[in-house]
Amino acid sequence: MSTIDLGMPTSGIAGVPLLAHGEQQTKRDFTSDQEVRWCPGCGDYIILNAVQSFLPELGLRRENIVFISGIGCSSRFPYYLDTYGMHSIHGRAPAIATGLATSRPDLSVWVVTGDGDALSIGGNHLIHALRRNVNLKILLFNNKIYGLTKGQYSPTSEVGAVTKSTPFGSVDQPFNPISLALGAEASFVARTIDSDRKHLTDVLRAAAQHRGSALVEIYQNCPIFNDGAFDVLKDAQESVARVLRLVDGEPVRAGEGDDARVVIRTDAGELELVPEPGADPARVVVHDASAPNPAAAFAMSRFDGPDMTTVPMGIFRNVARPTYDDGVRAQVAAASPDGPATDDELLALLHGGDTWSVTG
Amino acid sequence: MSNLKQINSVVVRFAGDSGDGMQLTGDRFTSDSAVLGIDLSTLPNFPAEIRAPQGTLPGVSSFQLHFADHSALTPGDAPDVLVAMNPAALKANLGDLPRGSTIIVNSDEFTKRNLSKVGYPTSPLDDDSLEAWQVHAVPLTSITVEALADFDLGRKDKERAKNMFTLGLLSWMYTRPLDGTYAFLRTKFAKQPDILEANLTALRAGHAYGETTEAFSVQYAVAPAPMEPGTYRNITGNVATAYGLATAAHRAKLPLVLGSYPITPASDLLHNLSRLKHFGVTTIQAEDEIAAVGSALGASFGGAIGVTTTSGPGLALKSETIGLAVALELPLVVIDVQRGGPSTGLPTKTEQADLLQAMFGRNGESPVAVIAANSPADCFEAAVDAVRIATTYRTPVILLTDGYLANGSQPWRLPASIDELPDLSVEFASEPNATDAKGNPVFHPYVRDAETLARAWAVPGTPGLEHRVGGIEKADGTGEISYDPANHDHMVRTRQAKIDGIVVPDLAVDDPSGDAKLLVLGWGSTYGPIAAGVRLARATGARVARAHLRNLAPLPANLGDVLRSYDRVLLPEMNLGQLALLLRGKYLVDIRSHTAVRGLPFTAVEIATAIDEHLDKLDGLVGDQEGTA
Numbered sequence: 001m002s003t004i005d006l007g008m009p010t011s012g013i014a015g016v017p018l019l020a021h022g023e024q025q026t027k028r029d030f031t032s033d034q035e036v037r038w039c040p041g042c043g044d045y046i047i048l049n050a051v052q053s054f055l056p057e058l059g060l061r062r063e064n065i066v067f068i069s070g071i072g073c074s075s076r077f078p079y080y081l082d083t084y085g086m087h088s089i090h091g092r093a094p095a096i097a098t099g100l101a102t103s104r105p106d107l108s109v110w111v112v113t114g115d116g117d118a119l120s121i122g123g124n125h126l127i128h129a130l131r132r133n134v135n136l137k138i139l140l141f142n143n144k145i146y147g148l149t150k151g152q153y154s155p156t157s158e159v160g161a162v163t164k165s166t167p168f169g170s171v172d173q174p175f176n177p178i179s180l181a182l183g184a185e186a187s188f189v190a191r192t193i194d195s196d197r198k199h200l201t202d203v204l205r206a207a208a209q210h211r212g213s214a215l216v217e218i219y220q221n222c223p224i225f226n227d228g229a230f231d232v233l234k235d236a237q238e239s240v241a242r243v244l245r246l247v248d249g250e251p252v253r254a255g256e257g258d259d260a261r262v263v264i265r266t267d268a269g270e271l272e273l274v275p276e277p278g279a280d281p282a283r284v285v286v287h288d289a290s291a292p293n294p295a296a297a298f299a300m301s302r303f304d305g306p307d308m309t310t311v312p313m314g315i316f317r318n319v320a321r322p323t324y325d326d327g328v329r330a331q332v333a334a335a336s337p338d339g340p341a342t343d344d345e346l347l348a349l350l351h352g353g354d355t356w357s358v359t360g
Numbered sequence: 361m362s363n364l365k366q367i368n369s370v371v372v373r374f375a376g377d378s379g380d381g382m383q384l385t386g387d388r389f390t391s392d393s394a395v396l397g398i399d400l401s402t403l404p405n406f407p408a409e410i411r412a413p414q415g416t417l418p419g420v421s422s423f424q425l426h427f428a429d430h431s432a433l434t435p436g437d438a439p440d441v442l443v444a445m446n447p448a449a450l451k452a453n454l455g456d457l458p459r460g461s462t463i464i465v466n467s468d469e470f471t472k473r474n475l476s477k478v479g480y481p482t483s484p485l486d487d488d489s490l491e492a493w494q495v496h497a498v499p500l501t502s503i504t505v506e507a508l509a510d511f512d513l514g515r516k517d518k519e520r521a522k523n524m525f526t527l528g529l530l531s532w533m534y535t536r537p538l539d540g541t542y543a544f545l546r547t548k549f550a551k552q553p554d555i556l557e558a559n560l561t562a563l564r565a566g567h568a569y570g571e572t573t574e575a576f577s578v579q580y581a582v583a584p585a586p587m588e589p590g591t592y593r594n595i596t597g598n599v600a601t602a603y604g605l606a607t608a609a610h611r612a613k614l615p616l617v618l619g620s621y622p623i624t625p626a627s628d629l630l631h632n633l634s635r636l637k638h639f640g641v642t643t644i645q646a647e648d649e650i651a652a653v654g655s656a657l658g659a660s661f662g663g664a665i666g667v668t669t670t671s672g673p674g675l676a677l678k679s680e681t682i683g684l685a686v687a688l689e690l691p692l693v694v695i696d697v698q699r700g701g702p703s704t705g706l707p708t709k710t711e712q713a714d715l716l717q718a719m720f721g722r723n724g725e726s727p728v729a730v731i732a733a734n735s736p737a738d739c740f741e742a743a744v745d746a747v748r749i750a751t752t753y754r755t756p757v758i759l760l761t762d763g764y765l766a767n768g769s770q771p772w773r774l775p776a777s778i779d780e781l782p783d784l785s786v787e788f789a790s791e792p793n794a795t796d797a798k799g800n801p802v803f804h805p806y807v808r809d810a811e812t813l814a815r816a817w818a819v820p821g822t823p824g825l826e827h828r829v830g831g832i833e834k835a836d837g838t839g840e841i842s843y844d845p846a847n848h849d850h851m852v853r854t855r856q857a858k859i860d861g862i863v864v865p866d867l868a869v870d871d872p873s874g875d876a877k878l879l880v881l882g883w884g885s886t887y888g889p890i891a892a893g894v895r896l897a898r899a900t901g902a903r904v905a906r907a908h909l910r911n912l913a914p915l916p917a918n919l920g921d922v923l924r925s926y927d928r929v930l931l932p933e934m935n936l937g938q939l940a941l942l943l944r945g946k947y948l949v950d951i952r953s954h955t956a957v958r959g960l961p962f963t964a965v966e967i968a969t970a971i972d973e974h975l976d977k978l979d980g981l982v983g984d985q986e987g988t989a
Contacts, residue, residue: 017821032828034840063823068658071831079828079841084820086661087830089684092654095619095646099655100820103617103642104662107820125654128647328642335637343778346610346639350603350774353593354540356395360589 008326012135012210015105017061025056032082043194043220044073047141048080050200055081058208060108067110068097070117073148074141074220077112091122094129097136102325108208111138116146119155119175126215127184132324133212137204140177140217145226158306163225178301178316181215182294188214189297190315194221195234199313206315212323232308244273244303246314251284252300254310263300271299273310289318364579369428370534371436374526375453376445376466378411378421381523386423388527388544392536393427394594394771397584400427401888403435403961404767408624408707415474420452429583433892435768437963443526445469445500448478459492464529466522468501496575500525507565511558521562528566535581538563588773595772597736597765598625601669601695602632604743606639609665611744612751612784617659618643618667619652621674624707625763626697629669649677653694657681660690661829663788663819665747667693672701672714675758676721682756683722684831686855689806689815691750691757694728695743698762700959709959710763712884713935718758719913719942725852727859729753730913732760734887737772739765742910744781751786753862754814760912762934764961765885789816789825794837803827805839813858864911866918871905872898877978879926880971881951883909883939886932886962893967897975904971912939915946923949930954930974932962 009015019025030052038044055065065083069075071090078085088096093111101109111129118126118140129136145163146152152165156177160169181189188210192203200218207214219230232238244254244263252263253276260276264283271285291297297317303310341349372389376382383404390402403424412419426436441462444450446469457463470483484490485497504522505515524545531538541563549556570576595603609616618641620630634643642659646652649670656666668678675696685692698714700706718730729749733742739761746759775781792801793816803825806815818825827839835842836851869879882890887908894906907922909915923929923943930952931940937953944951954970956962976982 034828061823063826064821066820079830082826084826085828085830086658086688087828087832088654089680089831092650092681095651095654096658096661098646098651099617099619099644099658099660099666100662101658102644102655103615103659103664104820107662124647125651128651328644332637332640332642336640340613341610341639343610346607347775347778349636349639350607351591351593354391354395355591355593355774356397357591358397358584358587358589 008211008322008330010211010320012137012208012212012214013058013060013108014211016064016108017106018059019061025062027052027056029062030055030081030083032080034079036080037076038073039224041221041223042073043143043222044077044141046194046197047139047200047218047220048077050197051204052081054201054204057205058108064106065108065110066100067112068093068100069112070114070122071148072114072117072146073222074112074114075117091117091120092125093117094122094125094136094138098129098132098134098324101134101136102328105325105329109136111136113138113140115140115142115144115154115156115177119177119180123155127180130181130184130186130213130215133185133187133321134324135212135326137207137214138216140215141220142177142217143220143222143226144229145222147222147225151225176301176304177215177217178304178312179298182298182301182317186215186317187212187319187321188315189317190215191217191219191313193219193230193233193313195230203315206318210318211326212321230308233311242308242311244300244310244312246287246289246300246312246316248287248289248315250287252287252312263303271296271303273303289315292319363577364535364581367580367582368430369426369432369436370441370580370582371424371426371439372441372443372530373422373424373439373453373456374443375420375422375449376523377414377448378407378409378419379414380421380445381520382421382423382445385523385527386425388541389530389536390425390769391544391594392531392538392540393425393534394592395540396536397587397592398427398582399430399432399585399587399771400425400594400769401432401435402426402769403764405960406708415446415448415469415477417448417452417478420449422449422453427582429585431585432770433888433895434961434964437965443530445522445526447474447480447484450484451478451480457493460494462494462496463490464496464498466500467497468499498529503569504562504565507561508558511554511561513554513558517555518558521558524559524562525566525569528563528568529570529576532567532570533576533579535579538567587771590773590776592771592773594769595737595740596767596769597733597739597761598628598697598767599632600737600739600772601733601743601759601761602629602636604740605633605667605693605747606636606641607740607778607781608744608747608784609640610778611781612665612747612786614786615640615642615664616667617656617664618669619646619655619659620644620669621646621649621652623649623671623674625699625766626669626671626674626695628766629695629697649674650681653678653681653692657685657688657690657692660685660692661688661820663817665691665693665751667695669695669697671697671699671707672717673704675714675717679722682728682758683724683726685756686722686726686728687831687834688829689754689855690817691754693746693750694756694758695746696758696760697766698760700957706959708763710885710961711934711957711959712760712762712886713938713957714760715912715935715938716941718760725856727856728913729755729757729859729862730760730911731757732884732910732912733765734884734908734910736765736768736770738887740772744784748782748784749862751784752814753812753858754817755859760884762885786817788822789818790822792824804837805829806834806836808836813854813861860914862914864914864916867907867909867916867922869905869907869922873903876903876905877927878903878971878974879905879907879922879929880967881907881909881923881929881931883912883933886934889962889964890932890967892964893962893971896964896968897971902971902975904975909939920947923947923951928952928974928978930970932967932970934962
């Protein structure tokens with residue numbers, strides 16, 4: 001795309017101070033002194049571990065990193081990272097982070113949220129942060145259940161889910177978070193899973209580098225209220241058959257050998273998953289997350305089958321477009337070519353319009 | 361040549377269809393009066409609908425202006441002159457007109473169709489129903505069109521200039537110079553020379569019409585009012601608030617971030633601030649009221665002055681985030697331009713019924729500082745003060761203005777230099793402020809200043825001070841999550857003590873007789889009407905004291921003593937007695953309420969009448985059975 005020709009930064013961490021040459025950080029530097037209080041076996045531990053291990057590689061000054069969360073199990077995340085952090089209120093983290101990121105270009109701002117926090121009570125803020133393309137990295141831990149309130153169905157729980165609040169099964173149609181994000185004009189949308197450390201880290205790395213809003217959906221197991229929700233994706237054999245790997249420049253396929261399936265484009269222009277043996281090579285879709293038109297990414301997101309028979313994983317979309325915060329700051333900068341207003345300029349503003357004098 | 365009469369004050373009301381340009385006409389007449397040094401006070405009054413059906417009662421918009429050779433104080437109780445651009449405007453306003461006052465109507469609009477729209481069976485211009493008033497029926501539309509005969513414009517465009525013709529006529533009547541309006545029009549229509557010329561011509565024609573028509577034989581002049589020496593401008597409350605915020609940010613040397621969502625009558629704050637980027641102001645039009653306050657709070661966390669502007673329904677939506685700011689102990693300025701409620705209520709009308717919401721409208725014990733501006737010009741200082749308290753004490757501050765202050769205007773004495781304004785410099789934390797168990801220096805976010813109880817404001821980007829804050833109760837000092845009962849009790853009391861300890865000036869009492877038994881107490885925008893009512897009462901010999909509250913949380917330290925030193929305290933409020941409820945509870949003083957919620961400010965006569973009634977009761981002239989009114 002050619003929409004970033006505005007002299008704007010192109011990396012998600014541009015403008016954030018780096019460590020001095022030779023300085024090194026390790027996972028320990030990002031570990032706070034707080035005792036981690038998630039349930040034993042919670043997927044959040046793995047994600048925390050991966051994030052703490054990954055952050056040093058960005059080479060950013062620790063004090064210039066901020067994690068903001070909402071409410072829910074995942075939202076305790078900031079307490080365990082030795083950066084600046086705010087545990088805010090339910091659903092509102094993207095709004096709070098928007099204010100911070102807009103006023104502080106020298107910060108790398110991350111939002112940690114869950115399926116209830118981001119997609120239910122905070123749905124409005126999520127879509128508008130994505131639409132505006134604020135330079136935020138949004139980590140959406142999706143366990144398809146409300147954990148902290150002890151087991152009610154969430155906006156990603158499947159129809160029929162039997163939970164504390166749906167003893168006869170949920171009748172709610174769930175959101176597909178990827179489709180939702182793409183519909184909200186998101187410029188970076190990815191899905192990964194807590195158990196695949198390498199994939200998770202690769203996705204985080206790409207998200208951090210992306211200038212603009214990055215939505216990363218992370219499938220995360222809740223061992224207490226929705227245990228095993230993603231087991232089929234964690235089983236070596238099952239996952240091979242079910243997971244559609246999204247890798248730039250490669251065909252999108254699941255399965256191996258004779259059972260392999262591949263995504264092709266039909267005459268009607270639609271994407272279809274067909275057995276790879278015998279598929280017309282000319283029709284095989286080669287993944288391109290940077291495609292300007294989000295249609296292919298959206299079609300890809302619709303391969304989410306019921307019961308996770310097919311689950312696309314990876315970066316669906318990664319395009320450059322102007323960010324809200326860069327745009328806002330550019331306007332302020334353009335209005336102040338000679339720096340901040342002087343006393344005289346302020347006085348002139350106050351004295352603007354028709355004035356008159358009264359003498360003593 | 362007509363004869364010229366000197367008068368002390370006049371109240372003029374311009375009324376017409378929402379699309380007739382009455383607000384603009386009133387605005388210009390105001391500016392042209394202000395530059396003469398005449399004191400004034402204005403009250404725009406318009407429907408919530410942008411363009412209600414033409415010629416109907418719901419579509420009537422008006423602008424009232426009171427100008428005087430003494431302190432005007434209010435927009436005036438009742439018009440001396442009504443300009444009615446159509447039958448609807450006449451019908452909607454006639455009830456407010458004292459007998460003998462002047463009515464100027466646009467007779468062209470008194471057609472059968474327009475008359476029937478508002479239920480006039482026959483034209484009131486043709487029968488004797490308006491006998492009690494001095495009526496000038498002027499075909500404003502057709503004269504304007506005629507005056508513009510040579511212009512190559514459509515009839516609609518020519519008709520549209522009738523408000524300038526009207527302004528010209530009124531300017532002649534009240535000996536106003538037209539220069540200000542010439543300049544205004546030249547800027548406004550710089551890119552439409554035809555329209556500009558048409559408007560200038562209509563304005564001049566109106567002026568000439570007054571001069572040459574025998575019907576208007578008298579011209580009136582109002583002398584300049586005595587005012588403190590200085591440079592003045594006319595200003596509305598919303599502009600004054602916006603300028604106050606920008607000025608405070610300038611004096612604090614911090615960026616100001618406004619998170620806002622459009623809502624009447626607060627939207628002009630967003631509009632005005634969005635033009636002040638050069639003054640370090642960033643505006644975010646958020647997706648909703650909650651995101652608006654959220655983005656402001658996020659900016660405050662980052663070391664900016666976070667501000668959000670709204671009206672009552674929006675304040676309700678922001679409650680939870682304001683509560684978070686109370687827990688985080690970060691600066692946050694919330695401006696509530698009050699309007700009639702509950703729910704959508706009366707979006708374009710004024711009220712003071714959000715006081716209890718501002719004080720208590722959050723879960724838990726959630727104290728914030730509350731300030732109420734008392735006049736359009738006072739909004740400037742009130743906004744500066746709100747920022748000062750927020751940054752000094754690291755607390756949310758709710759500034760209450762209202763629709764009357766926001767849209768009303770008055771002369772404002774401008775600061776001669778920026779140095780006159782308080783220095784609002786802020787110090788961020790830069791060093792560790794505690795030691796851990798091993799004796800290493802660490803940063804504890806809830807270590808407090810002994811005097812203000814404000815916690816350290818350590819902004820991201822400061823090395824070594826990395827910390828986490830949140831809405832869960834924290835241990836005082838370390839800021840770690842704490843569910844300890846004693847700590848929670850301590851923190852709840854500490855947050856309250858911090859608000860209670862904010863230094864605010866003592867309440868000043870105006871009691872010229874020195875022996876008044878009755879105190880009239882007010883807060884917020886009732887300042888003008890109460891002062892005018894007290895002036896009226898005193899003119900008839902009443903001995904009455906007056907005081908006005910600006911700080912509502914905390915209240916001035918001497919307030920209890922003041923209340924107890926009068927036999928009776930009368931408290932007029934545009935709600936059902938919200939401040940009276942608070943003061944009765946806090947001071948055990950039998951405050952007498954005088955309340956009205958009509959969407960309009962009190963009149964001076966109404967206040968003076970209430971004063972007289974209470975004085976009669978105090979003197980034992982009348983029984984006093986009802987307790988509070």
